[in-house]
Amino acid sequence: MEVFDAILHRRSIRKFSGAPVDRAAMERLVEAAGSAPSVANAQPWHFHITSGATRDAVCGVTALSTVHLQEYLDLLPPADYEAAERFFANLGSAPVVIVVSVPVPEDEPTRINDTLATGCAIENLMLAAFAEGLGCCNITFSFWVRDKLADLLGIGEEREIISLVLLGHPAEVPEPIVRRTDVATYLD
Template sequence: MDTIEAILKRRSVRAFDGTEVSRAVLDRLIEAAGAAPSPYNSQPWHFHVATGATRDAICEVTALSTVHLQEYLDVLPPSALKRAEQFFASLGSAPVIIVVSVPVSDDTLSSINTYMSTGGAIENLMLAACDEGLGCCNLTFAFWVRDKLAALLGIADDREIISLVLVGHPAETPVDPGRRDDIATFVE
């Protein structure tokens, strides 16, 4: 698959068939992630690649996110709430959950650099997964339980979890949700 094709074809996949992804493939995804640019080549990201029992333990923690959904009861219909609860408990049956951590900073520029760089690294990883015929979804909802996830994975206090990336063989073909056509202003 060429680069533009992968960029345009990638969709967020939230349902997986549960079959395993080989270590060799996961190594290629991590290599692609780590090839992203970062200021002074600082490479602030770390990818905690969870499979097996650790993956299951992560789902037990993310299932606890459900209590925070109460805040959204006014905007979410009951059916959507039920779906969200099921999703939080299973993470779409993804066999691989990549927890992304970065250094904590109270400096605005440093935070911008870190989040921008790591977003690029995650996109690299997802495009590489696309190239391998895999699906991915980048999730930030775990924000509510990220302290519990950090404790589970032994992530030190000087780092914060910013995202979970689900990886696996797709069990759905997501519809293209479309894109805005007003995102650029050309000036000369």
């Protein structure tokens, strides 16, 4: 697949068939992620790639998010509330949940650099997944349960979780969305 096609057509997938993801494909995605640019080639990212029982345990922790989101979820109609609860408990049936971490930053510039670089790595991974016929969604809603996730996965205090990436075979075609076109200022 052409790079430009993947960039223009990738979409976030939040419903998966649950079918397992081939290990060789996952390794290709990790290679794509690890090929991202980073300040002085720092490569600050780490990916805990969970499937099977560990993935189920991750879902057990993310399910607790609803407790912390109660106030927000109370604003939703009951059907949406239930959908959100189901999503947090099963992460769209994604067979693979990738927990992304970076070193705890020493200062603000490092925090920005590491976060930007890791965003590049995640996008590489998601584009590569799309090219493989797989789907992804990068989710950051896990703020409230990151300490519990770190304990579960043995992530030490020197690193912090910044994102989860759901990965699997898509079981939905997302509705079209509008992209902003007023994003650039051209100066001569």
